Amino acid sequence: MPTVVYGGQSYECGEQSVLDCLTAQGVPIPSSCRSGSCQTCLMRAIKGSVPEKAKAGLKPTLAAQNYFLPCSCYPEENIEIVLPAEGMGKIEATVASVEYLNADILGIKLHPSKPLTYKAGQFINFFRDAATARSYSLASVPALDHELYLNVRKVPSGLVSGWIFSNLKAGDTVTISEAAGDCFYVPGKPGQNILLIGTGSGLAPLYGIIRDALLNGHTGQISLYHGSYNADGFYLVKELQKLEQYHSNFRYTPCVSEGEAQKDYAQGMVLDIALADNPDLSGWRIFLCGNPDMVNAAKRETFFAGASMNDIYADPF
Amino acid sequence: MSLYTEIGGEPAVNAAVDIFYRKVLKDDRIKHFFDGVDMGKQASKQKAFLTMAFGGPHNYTGEDMRKGHAHLVAKGLNDSHFNAVMENLGATLTELNVPGHLIAQAAAIAESTRKDVLGK
Ligand SMILES: Cc1cc2nc3c(=O)[nH]c(=O)nc-3n(C[C@H](O)[C@H](O)[C@H](O)COP(=O)(O)OP(=O)(O)OC[C@H]3O[C@@H](n4cnc5c(N)ncnc54)[C@H](O)[C@@H]3O)c2cc1C
Ligand code: HEM
Numbered sequence: 001m002p003t004v005v006y007g008g009q010s011y012e013c014g015e016q017s018v019l020d021c022l023t024a025q026g027v028p029i030p031s032s033c034r035s036g037s038c039q040t041c042l043m044r045a046i047k048g049s050v051p052e053k054a055k056a057g058l059k060p061t062l063a064a065q066n067y068f069l070p071c072s073c074y075p076e077e078n079i080e081i082v083l084p085a086e087g088m089g090k091i092e093a094t095v096a097s098v099e100y101l102n103a104d105i106l107g108i109k110l111h112p113s114k115p116l117t118y119k120a121g122q123f124i125n126f127f128r129d130a131a132t133a134r135s136y137s138l139a140s141v142p143a144l145d146h147e148l149y150l151n152v153r154k155v156p157s158g159l160v161s162g163w164i165f166s167n168l169k170a171g172d173t174v175t176i177s178e179a180a181g182d183c184f185y186v187p188g189k190p191g192q193n194i195l196l197i198g199t200g201s202g203l204a205p206l207y208g209i210i211r212d213a214l215l216n217g218h219t220g221q222i223s224l225y226h227g228s229y230n231a232d233g234f235y236l237v238k239e240l241q242k243l244e245q246y247h248s249n250f251r252y253t254p255c256v257s258e259g260e261a262q263k264d265y266a267q268g269m270v271l272d273i274a275l276a277d278n279p280d281l282s283g284w285r286i287f288l289c290g291n292p293d294m295v296n297a298a299k300r301e302t303f304f305a306g307a308s309m310n311d312i313y314a315d316p317f
Numbered sequence: 318m319s320l321y322t323e324i325g326g327e328p329a330v331n332a333a334v335d336i337f338y339r340k341v342l343k344d345d346r347i348k349h350f351f352d353g354v355d356m357g358k359q360a361s362k363q364k365a366f367l368t369m370a371f372g373g374p375h376n377y378t379g380e381d382m383r384k385g386h387a388h389l390v391a392k393g394l395n396d397s398h399f400n401a402v403m404e405n406l407g408a409t410l411t412e413l414n415v416p417g418h419l420i421a422q423a424a425a426i427a428e429s430t431r432k433d434v435l436g437k
Contacts (some may be wrong), residue, residue: 034376037330037368039361056327057364061356087327293377299356308335309360 005047005080014259018043018054018070018081021152027068029070029083036072043163047230048079061182061309075173088125088177091116095172096147096159099275101235104154105201106165109147112178118179120208123315125177126150126160134160137205138179139287141212151204151235183287183313185212193220193284195307195312197274199227200288205315207236208285214247221276222250227294229258253277271298275305282306285313320422324415330367330397331412335410337347340405350389363412370406370427382433390436 004011006027013021019041022029029039036056045066055063070081086224095296096109097236106217118124120141133195140149149190155161167210168174183205194213210222228234231254240252253273254265261267271294278284288298295316325332338360340347351354351359377385386394406427410420431437 032381033365033368034372035368037361037373037375038365040360057331057361303335303356304339304343309338309357312357 001316002075003078004075005078006082008212013075018075018221020071022070034071036069036086039069040276041069041071041083042067042084044068044084047080048075048077050079051076051191058140059313060188061119061184061185061313064186065182065192089251090127090175090177092172093148093176095168095170095174096166097170099172101151102232104233105235106152106154106168107148107235108152108164108168110150110174111147112176116148116179118148120212121184121205121313122181123205124148124150124179127175127177128160128163130265132159134179135181135184135317137181137201137208137317139204140209141208141215143215144211149204149208151201151207153201175253181315183209183289183315185209185216185218187216189220189285190216190218192223194218194287195268195274195278195281195284195302196222196223196224196287196289197227197294198225198288199270200233202288202315202317203236205289207240210243210250214243214250219249222247223253223274224275225253225255225266226272227255227257227290230256231262231265265267270294271301274298277303278305280306283308284310288312288314288316290317294295318424320419321368321374322425324371324410324419326373327368329415330364330371330373332365333413334360334364336412337367337405337409340409341402344401344405347398349393350392354355367406369430370423372422372426378420379433381431382430382437386434387436394435396431396435399435401428 001012003221004013011021019029019031029041032038045068050068050073054068058067092112092113098113099107101107118138121133124136126136127133134152138148139151145204152161152164154165195280198206206224207301213222234254243250254272255270256265256267257269266273281302284307286302295314299312299314300311332371340352407420407424
């Protein structure tokens with residue numbers, strides 16, 4: 001009979017669902033509908049795999065990371081499972097380079113001490129010290145880049161970003177976590193159109209996702225809108241223009257929200273411009289990263305414009 | 318055949334959830350009850366609601382419905398809001414071309430929760 005390991009203990013579930021089995025033993029797992037729709041009891045398998053039925057209705061990015069619903073899980077093999085927030089191990093990394101991408105954003109390349117499994121667009125936690133960590137998104141693509149690539153924006157009097165700006169240099173050893181997050185490209189549906197909207201360093205995950213999609217031979221339109229107050233806020237511009245030259249299905253639109261209209265930039269709020277260009281988003285996949293007000297408004301507006309909730313991926317920060 | 322099977326099971330719920338949730342979020346009478354919560358998580362709860370209304374598998378009791386909506390009752394949830402949700406449910410199923418007699422059955426299931434949802 002398959003066993004289920006959770007929190008260092010083994011359980012035999014018999015005819016019960018994993019959720020019923022754990023809760024019957026007094027293990028506190030948050031739950032609500034207990035029948036596979038509300039997703040409150042979400043867990044992740046870190047060893048072994050669960051039957052497909054236990055992943056029904058989950059977002060593709062969650063399913064791809066072995067998330068499942070224990071209420072609908074009747075395991076057929078031994079599994080080890082964790083709650084979503086657990087299971088992010090720590091590793092050491094060496095800083096390979098630090099460079100200014102613009103006045104407020106640093107590009108940081110890290111060389112992890114052991115291979116890190118991740119998807120472009122996920123994030124790692126960066127530890128300033130054992131008790132102080134912040135999340136930074138991965139702009140690198142595992143198959144294309146040797147190093148992890150972060151874009152860190154300077155937050156006024158920010159504890160960790162401020163420390164990074166004043167202290168971090170090539171050669172330093174730092175502690176980071178394993179990667180997590182569900183804002184990334186899942187192969188399949190290569191013809192689906194993709195809309196990406198970001199502000200500031202919200203470009204970091206999007207830059208990774210775009211290159212990952214292109215690497216996977218995505219054929220649908222891939223439209224990136226990067227918003228900034230003024231033209232000084234743009235970065236990775238040459239790289240993005242180059243991608244545009246090589247891939248006819250990729251379009252890069254930098255948008256400035258303040259000041260006079262200028263050549264090469266769309267003028268206005270990034271979300272308004274993206275929606276005006278693409279009023280019908282039925283069937284599209286959407287990625288939204290950066291300023292929380294923009295991201296939250298964009299979730300609602302892209303949903304109203306026809307995108308399915310399951311196709312909207314967002315990291316507000 | 319059960320109502321849930323006749324309506325089309327989980328794929329039908331998936332087709333309905335976006336349409337239903339869009340209507341709810343655009344409905345000035347009730348949208349404020351859905352403010353300030355993660356839209357993705359909320360969409361899963363809408364799915365639980367629809368599964369229930371479609372007569373699908375669920376383990377919610379009347380007591381769960383009472384507890385689950387008590388914080389909304391405290392914010393003024395009343396019959397007029399309940400009616401608005403019923404209206405959006407009906408309009409969603411009509412849009413999906415669900416036959417009238419099945420819509421009526423789904424409506425009856427949702428209606429049967431009124432007292433609990435409204436904490437009466
Ligand atoms: C999933 C995820 C991915 C992220 N990816 C990135 C990334 O790729 N690049 C990146 O630069 N950041 C990213 N962030 C944000 C990052 O984790 C930190 O929140 C940010 O660097 C601020 O941390 P701090 O310690 O410097 O500032 P804190 O010491 O935490 O904050 C300092 C002060 O600034 C305010 N503040 C905090 N955040 C902001 C903000 N965004 N804008 C304005 N004021 C703020 C606080 O309220 C506080 O008063 C991400 C966050 C998440 C959750
Ligand atoms: C018509 C009958 C109704 C039924 C059968 C019903 C059913 C449900 C179900 C099953 C959930 C998910 C509970 C969970 O798993 O956490 C839920 C949550 C919710 N319902 Fe209802 N509901 C009804 C009416 C309403 C009405 C009238 C409103 C407000 C206008 C409403 C607002 C909400 C909200 C906001 C939540 C999410 C609560 C939270 O996550 O904090 N519901 N409902």
